[in-house]
Amino acid sequence: MLKKSDCPICGMFLKPEGEVTDSNDNEDSHAHRHGKDTDLTKVNSIKGGKYDKVPAGYSGTVYTCPMHPEVRDVENSGCPICGMALESETVAIGEEDTSELDDMTRRFWICTVLTVPLFLYAMSDMVGINLDSFIQGGQGDIAGKIAQWIQLALAVPVVLWGAAPFFVRGWQSIKSRNLNMFTLIAIGVGTAFGFSLIATFIPGIFPDSFRDASGRVGVYYEAAAVITTLVLLGQVLELKARSQTSGAIRALLELAPPNAKRVDEQGVETEVSLDEVISGDKLRVKPGEKLPVDGIVLEGSSSIDESMVTGEPIPVSKAKGDTVTGGTVNGTGTLLVEAVDVGDDTVLSKIVKMVAEAQRSRAPIQKLVDKVAGWFVPIVLICSIITFIVWAIFGPAPAMAFALVNAIAVLIIACPCALGLATPMSIMVGTGKGAQNGVLIKNAEALESMEKVDTIVVDKTGTLTAGKPELTAIEALGGLDENELLILVAAVETASEHPLAEAIVKAAQEKSLDIAKASDFSSTTGEGAQALVNGKQVAVGNSKFMQRLDSFDSTLSERADKRRKDGETVMFVAVNGQAAGLISVADPIKPSTSEAISLLHQAGLKVVMLTGDNEITARAVASKLNIDEVHADVSPEDKNRIIKELQNSGKVVAMAGDGINDAPALAQANVGIAMGTGTDVAMESAGITLVKGDLMGIVRAHKLSHSTMRNIRQNLFFAFIYNALGIPLAAGVLYPFFWAVAQSNDSGRCYESVFSICYWQRAAIASLETVVLVWWISF
Structure with missing residues (x-):
């Protein structure tokens, strides 16, 4: 290993x-x-x-x-x-x-046992108890010397063993000239312990400026020990919190079952490891079992609980020919499924990979933090030196002792890691929460940009609508009957990924028509497609496409307009350059679309619809959904242009789409949002993917981005304020180990705040607790 x-x-x-x-x-x-x-x-x-x-x-x-x-x-x-x-x-x-966490926890508890007596001894004088009087009858220097040796015995294992990892990391930071929190801790603890050792063994070398009224040189074993113990506590809290941030990915990984039931050609069922399943295997999934991989149902029917992938609690009915997703839970029926995507190609594996990459990405806000953090430690070291000099010159007797104590206090209170962790920890939690709710965030930049969005641009087909249109009418011209026209159109549309094309092919199949093979297929994005079918040049598309081919028949316009007013999409057909009829397809609006648009409006967002469909159909859909602005008959280039115009007018735009024709617009938008039901090209171009593929996912993504960025700013504000107030106070007011307490609280506060994205009440309580603690320490 x-x-x-x-x-x-x-x-x-x-x-x-x-x-x-x-x-x-x-x-x-x-x-x-x-x-x-x-x-x-x-x-x-x-x-x-x-x-x-x-x-x-x-x-x-x-x-x-x-x-x-x-x-x-x-x-x-x-x-x-x-x-x-x-x-x-x-x-x-x-x-x-958990080896690192176990090690730090063990060090913390052992050091705590040794530190408590040191702490109590140091505090005894402050509460009016003189413990020296119990040592050798309180005989002055003898009692003091014995007390020092007892403190040394307790402090040695704490500093030399408990703080060993901090000294190693501090030394590495100095060698690499990348000064960090452990540089400050190592210097602070090492200085307090080293000074105390010298004061114990050879106190005579110190001048009077280091001695108190009784002539003794003070030792600070309790400071070194308490600082070490509290930093260990901070490390334990940090490691536990960081472990929790990976909980979302771990939960996703656990969705996939470890084994699958493979069925051979003879119908014999064998349980195999998930790693052994290959594409084409037949797998049996019994009621209550998890789907092992992505596939197609060959036999049986059931309802599938897809909530762990899509975030939607309502089970989805599945029957022969339907696709199923690995990691989802089978309902009451037994299914025979053919494995299609296995291993790293499954939806679940892609989600895990995307979330992991997003958690390691950096938000633009982190650049400012990095610049501040880069100067943080050198500035703290300078402040510590200045503190020592000022107290040594102007401080009361024993001036050098006060100078040393306050210089160490400055080192110990400084907490650069609170600044550095505020953003990545929040991003990790935010992206993980998103994945659990069907919102896949590609990177931290998309999450940060989503918060600033004020305009949502949506495609119609597959975004506002279900993306599963049905053929509603066929009108043939030129001596062709409806079935003949449908055969020709279906042959052309077989090569297309557009949902409207799928509806036409499906209708031909349901009528048991023999779909001819097409050759020389070509398409014009956003307009139409054409191919050679049974020796005939067949073109299918919108009016713009037909006009460009000089195959448009104006007599069809009136019929087309009547259907468009009902929200149907009309495609014209030409055969050998002559108008041959039209085909009408209706795509029902998704049930959640109206509610989602209402919620987006409530959030202050403007909703714009861009569609390649005609003006009449587009406005019919827009009026039903109360959409603010409509652009119809637009090509992919037009979508790109309109988004640029919105951006040039000062808008921050998020574009939601699902097709290849949406890819350029998704890339142009400040945030591209792909529907998980759409094409791979659209998903690759987008910063956010909605697994379920409806607009409620946009609402969730918008809320998540606001929660995450608010959490980041809250963490950064607290970290900046803590250091801005704490360092000056430490320079002249507070004892070193009290500031270690505050630093430990700072780290814990940062992590607790990270996990309060969904529980903001906890964050408010934690903030109040920290303010009260710092106030109490100050007095």
């Missing part, structure tokens, strides 16, 4: 990346999350290797840092930038690796 390590940039404990792996595998690897503005020259120079330490072709676990994702390593050695523990880029199936 490869040795686990921390991120070479920030020191965080690494965790695996890449494809889903079994936790029982014998290989581990690690990676980390470091900002784009990181000086990669520094990173690449660490340990004599390159910044990305994952060899080509490496198939084990890769570890990354939550704060600096460009750091990748096959060993969990810690991040060289921020010093935090690295974590796996991919959540493993099976038992979670």
